[in-house]
Structure formats: structure tokens, C-alpha cells
Amino acid sequence: MLTIHTKLISAMITQSLKDHPIETCGIIAGLAGSNLPLRLIPMRNVAQSENFFMFDPQQQLQVWKEMSARHEEPVVIYHSHTGSEAYPSRSDVELAAEPQAHYVIIPTCSPHKEEIRSFRIVDQMVIEERVQIVRQYQPELEFQMMVA
Template identity: 35%
Template structure:
């Protein structure tokens, strides 16, 4: 498993975690993508966005849906917390393309890996100016990994 320097945690409730994995599985083997919005680090809304590229190795959010999602966040006074996409054949670690095209330094980049179909993995990263730092994903009730670093 590829590792990066740790930089804190990212909290996910179980329902959102399940929704991310379900979304990733829904269009396998193609990559899916979407946004998570919330307040004070707690996810309040899951906004799936179509992958306009519909590719197994690339995603690009549909531009109209992307704006609609941002307007929805504005209207609800929610912040962008995370940008997620799936890796259907590789691990949950940012690819060189993910790093190159990370234009949202304020968001946590979540990657849902379906490399091992029975063991989906979700990991989170900050990607700022080409530097990757891990934000350990904590799912509610996941006491074993709940210690903040």
C-alpha cells in the first residue's frame, strides 16, 4: 500500500461511506465521481456528479452538473468538504493525473478503490501544489482507528 505523510483525519458517517461504495460499484468498471458538502467537517450532503469521460482510467465531472452542485451548496450554506472518485483497478492512492489536476486545495480528495471487489477501500488525501498528505478516513463507530494523529 502506498503511503503519504499523515495530516489528520476525515470523518465519514456509515451511511455516506456506504453510499460512496455503492456509487462506485454502480458503474463498474468505469470511474464514478462526486462531491461531499457539509459544515464544520461533518458531511451533510452527498452530491454524485456524472463522469463526462465515462472511462476506466479517467474522470471529469460534467460541467453543468458541477455548477449545479456548487450552487446547491451555496444555497444551503454548505462548504465543499470532499471530492471523491473511484479507482476500479488500482489502489486508493492519488495517481499522477489526480495530483496534476487537483485544483481544489480546500477539499479532501477521497478515493474509493474497487481493486479488490470484496474489500472496497476508501482513503482521503489533501493535494496541494503537487504535495500529497493523507487524511485518515474514520467511519462512525470505527473505534479502532478513532485516535487523532
């Protein structure tokens, strides 16, 4: 199950709608092993496509180094689907390389609009999970939360 703050959900939806019809993407970092998303980092989609995304490799290196220095990991990896439902595409599954991450998909087209779904993708197997949206984290964690 993914437990996630409502402000982070809103930020992902806002970013997805702003970039529509181009797919948007990003991560939410959290302390390694905590399973709690805290710091939302929008990533540049170098593909600039309506049906594909790829993180800018240079930005990815910087963000991954920063996470490593802060003992964080990508708790959530998100992207939008601008013309299909929120289910991992074949390339989403083939290229998934973070077995500990929650893969969140934000659909921006009707009739699925804004029906966010979350999946684990391990060894090319997809398992959908429940998304529990909460209005607050523990106070010290709420303080650490960053919404871009």
C-alpha cells in the same frame, strides 16, 4: 483526519461498485468551515472512462451555485479507481483545485477492493490522512445528512 458517517461510506461504495469498471465520482457537501460531510451528490462522469473522470461541467455549475447559496463547500471529493490502488494518480494531483477538500478514493478491484483512503492535495503535494468512520453524528446534523 476525515470524520465521516458510515452511511456516507456505504453510499460511495455502492455507487462505485454499480459503475465499475467505469470510474464514478461525486462530492459530499458540508457547511463551509465545518469539515463535516453531510450531503452526498453523485456527479456524472462525462469521461465515462475506466481510468479518467471529469464532472459534467453543467451539473458542476448548478451544484456549486447551490452550495454557495447554502453556505456549503465540497468537504469530500470522491472518485473510484477501478484498476489500481486507492492512491492519487498523477492527474488526480495535477488537477486538484480544492485545497480544503478531503480527496477520497474508492478502489473497486481486488486485492484493494473497498479499502477507502483519504488525502489532502495542496500545491500538488499529497498527504494521506486517517479516516474515522462514525455510526452517528449529533442528532441535528444526522437529520441534515443526505445519502443519494
